[in-house]
Amino acid sequence: MADNEVLVKVEGLSKKFCKDLKTSLWYGVKDLFSNLRGNRKERHLREKEFWALKDINFELRRGECLGLIGHNGAGKSTLLKILNGLMKPDAGKVTMKGRVGALIELGAGFNPILTGRENIYNNGAVLGFTRAEIKEKIEEIIDFAELREFIDMPVKNYSSGMNVRLGFAIAAQMKPDVLIIDEVLAVGDLGFILKCFKTIDNILPNTAIIFVSHNMPMVSRICSEILLLDHGRSKFYSNDVGEGIDKYYSSFINNNESIVFDDGTLELNNVRLLSNSIETTRFYWNDNLSIQFSMKFKEEVEVPLFRILIYDKEQRPVAILNPNNKDSKLEIINGRLDFLVNHKNLQLSKGFYSINLTVFKANSNNPHLRINNIAVFQLIHPEDHFQSFLLKSEYQQINR
Numbered sequence: 067m068a069d070n071e072v073l074v075k076v077e078g079l080s081k082k083f084c085k086d087l088k089t090s091l092w093y094g095v096k097d098l099f100s101n102l103r104g105n106r107k108e109r110h111l112r113e114k115e116f117w118a119l120k121d122i123n124f125e126l127r128r129g130e131c132l133g134l135i136g137h138n139g140a141g142k143s144t145l146l147k148i149l150n151g152l153m154k155p156d157a158g159k160v161t162m163k164g165r166v167g168a169l170i171e172l173g174a175g176f177n178p179i180l181t182g183r184e185n186i187y188n189n190g191a192v193l194g195f196t197r198a199e200i201k202e203k204i205e206e207i208i209d210f211a212e213l214r215e216f217i218d219m220p221v222k223n224y225s226s227g228m229n230v231r232l233g234f235a236i237a238a239q240m241k242p243d244v245l246i247i248d249e250v251l252a253v254g255d256l257g258f259i260l261k262c263f264k265t266i267d268n269i270l271p272n273t274a275i276i277f278v279s280h281n282m283p284m285v286s287r288i289c290s291e292i293l294l295l296d297h298g299r300s301k302f303y304s305n306d307v308g309e310g311i312d313k314y315y316s317s318f319i320n321n322n323e324s325i326v327f328d329d330g331t332l333e334l335n336n337v338r339l340l341s342n343s344i345e346t347t348r349f350y351w352n353d354n355l356s357i358q359f360s361m362k363f364k365e366e367v368e369v370p371l372f373r374i375l376i377y378d379k380e381q382r383p384v385a386i387l388n389p390n391n392k393d394s395k396l397e398i399i400n401g402r403l404d405f406l407v408n409h410k411n412l413q414l415s416k417g418f419y420s421i422n423l424t425v426f427k428a429n430s431n432n433p434h435l436r437i438n439n440i441a442v443f444q445l446i447h448p449e450d451h452f453q454s455f456l457l458k459s460e461y462q463q464i465n466r
Protein backbone atom coordinates (compact mmCIF):
# COMPACT_ATOMS: atom_id res chain seq x y z
CA MET A 67 0.00 0.00 0.00
CA ALA A 68 1.21 3.48 -0.81
CA ASP A 69 2.57 5.45 2.14
CA ASN A 70 0.47 8.50 1.58
CA GLU A 71 -2.74 6.62 0.92
CA VAL A 72 -5.89 8.34 2.27
CA LEU A 73 -7.33 6.09 4.98
CA VAL A 74 -10.09 8.33 6.30
CA LYS A 75 -12.20 10.63 4.19
CA VAL A 76 -15.04 12.68 5.67
CA GLU A 77 -17.23 14.70 3.32
CA GLY A 78 -19.99 17.13 4.24
CA LEU A 79 -20.73 15.31 7.48
CA SER A 80 -23.67 16.66 9.50
CA LYS A 81 -25.57 15.37 12.50
CA LYS A 82 -28.47 16.97 14.27
CA PHE A 83 -29.90 16.32 17.69
CA CYS A 84 -33.02 17.44 19.46
CA LYS A 85 -32.82 19.34 22.75
CA ASP A 86 -35.93 17.71 24.13
CA LEU A 87 -36.56 13.97 24.54
CA LYS A 88 -40.34 14.00 23.86
CA THR A 89 -39.97 16.01 20.64
CA SER A 90 -37.03 13.82 19.66
CA LEU A 91 -39.14 10.67 20.01
CA TRP A 92 -41.97 12.29 18.01
CA TYR A 93 -39.56 13.28 15.21
CA GLY A 94 -38.16 9.74 15.33
CA VAL A 95 -41.59 8.25 14.63
CA LYS A 96 -42.28 10.81 11.87
CA ASP A 97 -38.87 10.12 10.27
CA LEU A 98 -39.53 6.39 10.38
CA PHE A 99 -42.73 6.82 8.34
CA SER A 100 -41.24 9.27 5.87
CA ASN A 101 -38.25 6.90 5.40
CA LEU A 102 -40.69 4.06 4.73
CA ARG A 103 -42.38 6.23 2.10
CA GLY A 104 -38.93 6.67 0.56
CA ASN A 105 -38.54 10.37 1.43
CA ARG A 106 -35.06 11.68 1.97
CA LYS A 107 -33.95 12.55 5.49
CA GLU A 108 -34.79 16.13 6.36
CA ARG A 109 -31.80 18.42 5.87
CA HIS A 110 -33.21 21.44 7.69
CA LEU A 111 -33.66 21.95 11.40
CA ARG A 112 -37.06 21.53 12.98
CA GLU A 113 -38.11 23.23 16.21
CA LYS A 114 -35.79 22.34 19.15
CA GLU A 115 -33.22 20.69 16.87
CA PHE A 116 -29.59 21.82 16.51
CA TRP A 117 -26.56 20.78 14.49
CA ALA A 118 -24.15 18.83 16.70
CA LEU A 119 -21.99 18.61 13.55
CA LYS A 120 -22.40 20.70 10.40
CA ASP A 121 -20.62 20.18 7.13
CA ILE A 122 -17.39 18.63 8.41
CA ASN A 123 -14.72 17.71 5.84
CA PHE A 124 -11.26 16.23 6.26
CA GLU A 125 -8.89 13.62 4.93
CA LEU A 126 -6.29 11.64 6.80
CA ARG A 127 -3.43 9.67 5.29
CA ARG A 128 -1.29 6.89 6.67
CA GLY A 129 1.36 8.48 8.89
CA GLU A 130 -0.79 11.48 9.83
CA CYS A 131 -2.32 12.22 13.21
CA LEU A 132 -5.31 14.53 13.40
CA GLY A 133 -5.94 16.37 16.68
CA LEU A 134 -9.63 16.98 17.20
CA ILE A 135 -10.10 19.84 19.65
CA GLY A 136 -12.89 22.14 20.80
CA HIS A 137 -14.91 23.26 23.82
CA ASN A 138 -17.18 20.89 25.81
CA GLY A 139 -20.11 20.01 23.58
CA ALA A 140 -18.33 21.10 20.37
CA GLY A 141 -19.16 17.77 18.70
CA LYS A 142 -15.91 15.79 19.07
CA SER A 143 -17.41 12.63 20.59
CA THR A 144 -20.30 12.74 18.12
CA LEU A 145 -17.80 12.81 15.26
CA LEU A 146 -15.85 9.91 16.76
CA LYS A 147 -19.01 7.89 17.23
CA ILE A 148 -19.93 8.41 13.57
CA LEU A 149 -16.40 7.48 12.46
CA ASN A 150 -16.56 4.37 14.59
CA GLY A 151 -19.94 3.39 13.13
CA LEU A 152 -21.81 3.77 16.43
CA MET A 153 -24.00 6.54 15.04
CA LYS A 154 -25.37 7.47 11.60
CA PRO A 155 -24.92 10.96 10.17
CA ASP A 156 -27.89 12.96 8.84
CA ALA A 157 -25.88 14.06 5.82
CA GLY A 158 -22.46 13.43 4.35
CA LYS A 159 -20.19 10.49 3.93
CA VAL A 160 -17.37 8.71 5.79
CA THR A 161 -14.95 6.45 3.92
CA MET A 162 -12.47 4.40 5.93
CA LYS A 163 -9.94 1.87 4.70
CA GLY A 164 -8.33 -0.97 6.62
CA ARG A 165 -8.70 -2.11 10.21
CA VAL A 166 -10.09 0.48 12.57
CA GLY A 167 -9.12 0.37 16.24
CA ALA A 168 -10.90 2.65 18.65
CA LEU A 169 -10.37 3.68 22.22
CA ILE A 170 -13.49 5.63 22.95
CA GLU A 171 -14.79 6.32 26.44
CA LEU A 172 -13.69 4.33 29.42
CA GLY A 173 -13.74 0.60 28.86
CA ALA A 174 -15.81 0.98 25.69
CA GLY A 175 -16.18 -2.32 23.98
CA PHE A 176 -15.29 -4.36 27.07
CA ASN A 177 -17.72 -6.85 28.48
CA PRO A 178 -17.57 -6.20 32.24
CA ILE A 179 -18.27 -9.76 33.33
CA LEU A 180 -15.57 -11.27 31.12
CA THR A 181 -11.93 -11.33 32.22
CA GLY A 182 -9.23 -9.15 30.71
CA ARG A 183 -7.95 -12.14 28.71
CA GLU A 184 -11.43 -12.95 27.32
CA ASN A 185 -11.94 -9.30 26.39
CA ILE A 186 -8.67 -9.30 24.44
CA TYR A 187 -10.06 -12.16 22.30
CA ASN A 188 -13.39 -10.35 21.87
CA ASN A 189 -11.84 -7.02 20.90
CA GLY A 190 -9.33 -8.66 18.59
CA ALA A 191 -12.20 -10.43 16.81
CA VAL A 192 -14.05 -7.10 16.41
CA LEU A 193 -10.88 -5.71 14.81
CA GLY A 194 -11.01 -8.60 12.34
CA PHE A 195 -8.24 -10.83 13.71
CA THR A 196 -8.50 -14.62 13.88
CA ARG A 197 -8.16 -16.50 17.19
CA ALA A 198 -4.74 -17.79 16.13
CA GLU A 199 -3.54 -14.26 15.31
CA ILE A 200 -4.74 -12.97 18.67
CA LYS A 201 -3.09 -15.88 20.48
CA GLU A 202 0.19 -14.89 18.87
CA LYS A 203 -0.07 -11.34 20.20
CA ILE A 204 -1.77 -11.87 23.56
CA GLU A 205 1.44 -12.11 25.64
CA GLU A 206 2.68 -8.82 24.17
CA ILE A 207 -0.65 -7.18 24.93
CA ILE A 208 -0.66 -8.37 28.55
CA ASP A 209 2.93 -7.21 29.02
CA PHE A 210 2.26 -3.85 27.42
CA ALA A 211 -0.78 -3.28 29.65
CA GLU A 212 1.30 -4.40 32.68
CA LEU A 213 -1.73 -6.36 33.87
CA ARG A 214 -0.37 -9.91 34.03
CA GLU A 215 -1.41 -10.29 37.66
CA PHE A 216 -4.97 -9.21 36.95
CA ILE A 217 -5.56 -10.55 33.45
CA ASP A 218 -7.89 -13.33 34.62
CA MET A 219 -10.00 -11.00 36.75
CA PRO A 220 -13.37 -9.69 35.43
CA VAL A 221 -12.91 -6.29 33.84
CA LYS A 222 -15.65 -4.78 36.05
CA ASN A 223 -13.17 -4.95 38.94
CA TYR A 224 -10.50 -2.99 37.05
CA SER A 225 -9.72 0.61 37.97
CA SER A 226 -10.32 3.23 35.27
CA GLY A 227 -6.56 3.40 34.58
CA MET A 228 -6.38 -0.41 34.21
CA ASN A 229 -9.28 -0.30 31.72
CA VAL A 230 -7.45 2.23 29.60
CA ARG A 231 -4.18 0.30 29.79
CA LEU A 232 -5.90 -2.79 28.46
CA GLY A 233 -7.80 -0.87 25.78
CA PHE A 234 -4.70 0.93 24.58
CA ALA A 235 -2.60 -2.24 24.65
CA ILE A 236 -5.12 -4.03 22.42
CA ALA A 237 -5.55 -1.10 20.06
CA ALA A 238 -1.81 -0.53 19.73
CA GLN A 239 -0.48 -4.09 19.60
CA MET A 240 -3.04 -5.12 16.96
CA LYS A 241 -1.51 -2.42 14.72
CA PRO A 242 -4.73 -1.12 13.13
CA ASP A 243 -4.64 1.05 9.99
CA VAL A 244 -6.81 3.70 11.63
CA LEU A 245 -6.64 4.33 15.38
CA ILE A 246 -9.21 6.53 17.10
CA ILE A 247 -8.25 7.72 20.58
CA ASP A 248 -10.60 9.67 22.82
CA GLU A 249 -9.69 11.63 25.95
CA VAL A 250 -9.11 8.27 27.69
CA LEU A 251 -5.35 8.62 27.94
CA ALA A 252 -5.93 11.31 30.54
CA VAL A 253 -6.72 8.68 33.22
CA GLY A 254 -3.48 6.75 32.73
CA ASP A 255 -0.62 7.55 35.11
CA LEU A 256 2.48 9.36 33.86
CA GLY A 257 4.42 6.12 33.25
CA PHE A 258 1.66 4.79 31.05
CA ILE A 259 1.20 8.07 29.17
CA LEU A 260 4.92 8.12 28.32
CA LYS A 261 4.65 4.54 27.11
CA CYS A 262 1.63 5.51 24.96
CA PHE A 263 3.60 8.38 23.40
CA LYS A 264 6.38 5.97 22.51
CA THR A 265 3.92 3.48 21.01
CA ILE A 266 2.14 6.17 19.05
CA ASP A 267 5.51 7.30 17.63
CA ASN A 268 6.23 3.67 16.67
CA ILE A 269 2.93 2.87 14.99
CA LEU A 270 2.27 6.28 13.42
CA PRO A 271 4.25 5.73 10.21
CA ASN A 272 1.85 2.89 9.32
CA THR A 273 -1.34 4.27 10.85
CA ALA A 274 -3.73 7.20 10.57
CA ILE A 275 -4.55 8.40 14.08
CA ILE A 276 -7.44 10.58 15.22
CA PHE A 277 -6.77 11.96 18.68
CA VAL A 278 -9.35 13.84 20.74
CA SER A 279 -8.06 15.79 23.70
CA HIS A 280 -8.34 18.90 25.83
CA ASN A 281 -4.67 18.56 26.71
CA MET A 282 -2.93 20.93 24.29
CA PRO A 283 0.66 19.98 25.17
CA MET A 284 -0.28 16.37 24.31
CA VAL A 285 -1.98 17.45 21.05
CA SER A 286 1.06 19.48 20.08
CA ARG A 287 3.34 16.53 20.94
CA ILE A 288 1.45 13.96 18.85
CA CYS A 289 -0.55 15.61 16.06
CA SER A 290 0.45 16.63 12.56
CA GLU A 291 -2.95 18.12 11.61
CA ILE A 292 -5.59 19.89 13.62
CA LEU A 293 -9.36 20.34 13.38
CA LEU A 294 -10.90 22.86 15.75
CA LEU A 295 -14.64 22.35 16.23
CA ASP A 296 -16.84 25.17 17.45
CA HIS A 297 -20.52 24.41 18.07
CA GLY A 298 -20.40 21.59 15.55
CA ARG A 299 -18.68 23.58 12.83
CA SER A 300 -15.14 23.36 11.59
CA LYS A 301 -13.50 26.60 12.78
CA PHE A 302 -9.93 25.76 11.75
CA TYR A 303 -8.48 22.83 9.80
CA SER A 304 -4.81 22.84 8.91
CA ASN A 305 -1.45 21.21 9.40
CA ASP A 306 -0.41 24.28 11.40
CA VAL A 307 -1.11 22.65 14.76
CA GLY A 308 0.26 25.60 16.76
CA GLU A 309 -2.10 28.04 15.08
CA GLY A 310 -5.09 25.76 15.81
CA ILE A 311 -4.08 25.52 19.47
CA ASP A 312 -3.76 29.32 19.67
CA LYS A 313 -7.24 29.70 18.22
CA TYR A 314 -8.57 27.20 20.75
CA TYR A 315 -6.96 29.05 23.66
CA SER A 316 -8.08 32.45 22.43
CA SER A 317 -11.72 31.30 22.49
CA PHE A 318 -11.39 30.90 26.27
CA ILE A 319 -9.67 34.18 27.02
CA ASN A 320 -11.29 35.69 30.01
CA ASN A 321 -10.91 39.45 30.11
CA ASN A 322 -12.87 39.87 33.28
CA GLU A 323 -10.89 40.75 36.32
CA SER A 324 -12.00 39.16 39.56
CA ILE A 325 -11.40 40.57 43.01
CA VAL A 326 -10.41 37.75 45.34
CA PHE A 327 -9.72 39.88 48.43
CA ASP A 328 -10.31 43.54 49.23
CA ASP A 329 -9.92 45.24 52.63
CA GLY A 330 -11.28 48.51 51.20
CA THR A 331 -8.05 50.55 51.61
CA LEU A 332 -7.51 51.25 47.94
CA GLU A 333 -9.25 51.17 44.60
CA LEU A 334 -7.49 50.12 41.40
CA ASN A 335 -8.68 52.61 38.78
CA ASN A 336 -6.74 51.66 35.71
CA VAL A 337 -4.25 49.12 34.37
CA ARG A 338 -2.66 49.57 30.94
CA LEU A 339 -0.10 47.44 29.14
CA LEU A 340 2.45 49.34 27.07
CA SER A 341 5.17 48.38 24.66
CA ASN A 342 7.66 51.23 24.18
CA SER A 343 5.02 53.70 25.48
CA ILE A 344 2.30 52.46 23.11
CA GLU A 345 -0.72 50.80 24.65
CA THR A 346 -1.18 47.22 23.39
CA THR A 347 -2.13 43.68 24.38
CA ARG A 348 0.07 42.14 21.63
CA PHE A 349 3.78 41.93 22.30
CA TYR A 350 6.48 40.59 20.05
CA TRP A 351 9.10 38.36 21.63
CA ASN A 352 11.89 40.41 23.24
CA ASP A 353 9.72 43.58 23.37
CA ASN A 354 9.80 45.78 26.45
CA LEU A 355 6.73 45.41 28.65
CA SER A 356 5.42 48.17 30.89
CA ILE A 357 2.40 47.94 33.13
CA GLN A 358 0.86 51.25 34.14
CA PHE A 359 -1.18 51.34 37.36
CA SER A 360 -3.43 54.07 38.67
CA MET A 361 -4.94 53.66 42.12
CA LYS A 362 -6.74 55.72 44.72
CA PHE A 363 -6.25 55.29 48.47
CA LYS A 364 -9.24 55.76 50.76
CA GLU A 365 -7.06 55.69 53.87
CA GLU A 366 -3.68 57.14 54.69
CA VAL A 367 -1.17 54.30 54.41
CA GLU A 368 2.47 53.71 53.58
CA VAL A 369 3.25 52.77 49.99
CA PRO A 370 2.30 49.08 49.83
CA LEU A 371 4.20 46.18 48.25
CA PHE A 372 3.12 44.98 44.84
CA ARG A 373 3.35 41.37 43.76
CA ILE A 374 2.69 40.88 40.06
CA LEU A 375 2.40 37.35 38.70
CA ILE A 376 2.13 36.22 35.10
CA TYR A 377 0.01 33.13 34.35
CA ASP A 378 -0.09 31.12 31.14
CA LYS A 379 -3.25 30.05 29.29
CA GLU A 380 -3.55 26.92 31.41
CA GLN A 381 -3.41 29.06 34.55
CA ARG A 382 0.06 27.96 35.56
CA PRO A 383 2.09 30.74 37.21
CA VAL A 384 5.12 31.20 34.96
CA ALA A 385 6.80 34.36 36.19
CA ILE A 386 6.88 36.95 38.94
CA LEU A 387 8.01 40.57 38.54
CA ASN A 388 10.40 41.96 41.14
CA PRO A 389 8.45 43.56 43.99
CA ASN A 390 8.94 47.27 44.68
CA ASN A 391 11.27 48.48 47.44
CA LYS A 392 12.61 51.79 48.83
CA ASP A 393 14.68 52.34 45.67
CA SER A 394 11.48 52.30 43.59
CA LYS A 395 10.72 55.78 45.09
CA LEU A 396 6.95 55.43 44.77
CA GLU A 397 4.93 58.14 46.49
CA ILE A 398 1.25 58.50 47.30
CA ILE A 399 0.26 62.07 46.36
CA ASN A 400 -3.16 63.41 47.38
CA GLY A 401 -4.37 59.86 47.95
CA ARG A 402 -3.32 58.73 44.45
CA LEU A 403 -0.54 56.49 43.24
CA ASP A 404 0.34 56.28 39.57
CA PHE A 405 3.35 54.28 38.45
CA LEU A 406 4.88 52.10 35.78
CA VAL A 407 6.47 48.68 36.20
CA ASN A 408 9.01 48.18 33.43
CA HIS A 409 10.41 44.89 32.24
CA LYS A 410 12.92 44.84 29.39
CA ASN A 411 13.17 42.12 26.74
CA LEU A 412 10.16 39.97 27.47
CA GLN A 413 11.28 36.44 26.62
CA LEU A 414 8.18 34.42 27.37
CA SER A 415 7.39 31.93 24.63
CA LYS A 416 4.52 32.36 22.17
CA GLY A 417 1.04 32.32 23.66
CA PHE A 418 -1.57 34.04 25.80
CA TYR A 419 -0.89 35.25 29.33
CA SER A 420 -2.80 36.92 32.14
CA ILE A 421 -1.63 39.03 35.06
CA ASN A 422 -2.64 38.76 38.71
CA LEU A 423 -1.90 41.46 41.27
CA THR A 424 -1.60 41.31 45.04
CA VAL A 425 -1.11 44.52 47.03
CA PHE A 426 0.42 43.85 50.46
CA LYS A 427 0.44 46.20 53.46
CA ALA A 428 3.89 47.79 53.85
CA ASN A 429 6.22 45.63 55.98
CA SER A 430 3.68 42.85 56.30
CA ASN A 431 2.43 39.68 54.67
CA ASN A 432 -1.19 40.78 54.94
CA PRO A 433 -2.86 41.87 51.73
CA HIS A 434 -4.93 44.97 51.04
CA LEU A 435 -6.14 43.72 47.71
CA ARG A 436 -5.83 40.66 45.49
CA ILE A 437 -7.14 40.77 41.91
CA ASN A 438 -6.87 38.06 39.26
CA ASN A 439 -6.80 38.80 35.55
CA ILE A 440 -6.05 42.53 35.76
CA ALA A 441 -4.80 42.26 32.16
CA VAL A 442 -4.43 39.70 29.38
CA PHE A 443 -1.80 39.82 26.65
CA GLN A 444 -0.56 37.79 23.71
CA LEU A 445 3.07 37.11 22.95
CA ILE A 446 3.87 36.72 19.28
CA HIS A 447 6.71 34.60 17.93
CA PRO A 448 6.88 32.45 14.78
CA GLU A 449 7.77 29.33 16.74
CA ASP A 450 5.71 27.36 19.23
CA HIS A 451 7.30 26.22 22.45
CA PHE A 452 5.61 24.53 25.33
CA GLN A 453 8.39 25.66 27.64
CA SER A 454 7.43 28.91 29.36
CA PHE A 455 10.46 30.90 28.23
CA LEU A 456 12.42 31.23 25.05
CA LEU A 457 15.66 32.74 26.34
CA LYS A 458 17.79 34.72 23.98
CA SER A 459 21.14 33.05 23.50
CA GLU A 460 24.18 33.18 21.28
CA TYR A 461 26.50 30.41 20.25
CA GLN A 462 30.18 31.07 20.11
CA GLN A 463 32.93 28.95 18.62
CA ILE A 464 35.95 28.34 20.83
CA ASN A 465 39.09 27.78 18.83
CA ARG A 466 41.69 25.73 20.65
Ligand SMILES: Nc1ncnc2c1ncn2[C@@H]1O[C@H](COP(=O)(O)OP(=O)(O)OP(=O)(O)O)[C@@H](O)[C@H]1O
Binds near residue numbers: 143
Ligand atom coordinates in the same frame (compact mmCIF):
# COMPACT_ATOMS: atom_id res chain seq x y z
N1 LIG B 1 -27.73 11.38 21.89
C1 LIG B 1 -27.81 12.69 21.96
N2 LIG B 1 -29.00 13.33 21.97
C2 LIG B 1 -29.09 14.67 22.01
N3 LIG B 1 -28.02 15.50 22.06
C3 LIG B 1 -26.80 14.93 22.07
C4 LIG B 1 -26.61 13.51 22.03
N4 LIG B 1 -25.29 13.24 22.04
C5 LIG B 1 -24.67 14.44 22.09
N5 LIG B 1 -25.57 15.45 22.10
C6 LIG B 1 -25.28 16.90 22.10
O1 LIG B 1 -24.44 17.17 20.98
C7 LIG B 1 -23.50 18.19 21.30
C8 LIG B 1 -22.11 17.65 21.02
O2 LIG B 1 -21.77 16.67 22.00
P1 LIG B 1 -20.40 15.89 22.02
O3 LIG B 1 -20.48 14.84 23.08
O4 LIG B 1 -20.09 15.42 20.63
O5 LIG B 1 -19.37 17.03 22.44
P2 LIG B 1 -17.81 16.93 22.76
O6 LIG B 1 -17.12 17.93 21.87
O7 LIG B 1 -17.35 15.53 22.69
O8 LIG B 1 -17.74 17.48 24.25
P3 LIG B 1 -16.75 17.11 25.48
O9 LIG B 1 -15.52 17.95 25.30
O10 LIG B 1 -17.54 17.58 26.66
O11 LIG B 1 -16.50 15.64 25.47
C9 LIG B 1 -23.74 18.56 22.76
O12 LIG B 1 -24.57 19.71 22.78
C10 LIG B 1 -24.51 17.36 23.31
O13 LIG B 1 -25.41 17.77 24.32
